[in-house]
Amino acid sequence: MKKLFLGLFISCLLGQANAASFSEVGDAGELINTAQVTTGSGPLTSITGSLIDLGQGVDDIDLFEIFISDTSVFSVTVTSNFFKDDGLAGDNDSTLFLFDYSGVLAAFAEDIDNANGNYLPQFNTGDVDFLSNGTYFLGFALYDTYPTFPVTDPLSGWDRDPWEFQTGAYTLTLTGTQFSVPAQTSSVPEPTSIALLGVGLAGMGFSRKRKSPN
Secondary structure (H helix, E strand, O other), X not given: OHHHHHHHHXXXXXXXXXXXXEEOOOXXXXXXXXXXXXXXXXXXXXXXXXXXXXXXXXXXXXXXXXXXXXXXXXXXXXXXXXXXXXXXXXXXXXXXXXXXXXXXXXXXXXXXXXXXXXXXXXXXXXXXXXXXXXEEEEEEEEOXXXXXXXXXXXXXXXXXXXXXXXXXXXXXXXXXXXXOEEOOOOOOOOHHHHHHHHHHHHHHHHHXXXXXXX
């Protein structure tokens, strides 16, 4: 019984450590120094976020720091529940941007118009295989919103003329990427880990109690 509780406890912790998704915290910034840094362990396979209304018709731009471990298989696919209230409204026109570590635009992908009316952009495998592995900044913005020119300079701002204005949740599904910053190993467990530890210890104590002679 003790081995069973210990095994379950370790499995839960390993499951946390190998979490492959990152969720936007608050609102990710739109410049290199305000980009949201993805923190975790192992491969980064998805980012969930939301474009919000910044007020006065200003559209939201989300920037995430990621690490591309293999540019030859790097890809990004965007999905959104645009038929639901929490998904992107309108026709989903949007654009993906990829900036290098210095903030210079390395690649971008505009909306894809297909028979289903899906205007969400994507990076396909092989699109950026000319780049080197390393730290990059992945941006998601509405259509007709672009970095301030000249784009050969580090990102300093955005030219906004979105059509049409949208807000809503989205998910970026990635391949060939890892978290930008590995999860820190701390001597103080996170609250969830503490709870799991308590369950594990309680289970082991219960097992010992049952085996104790009367």
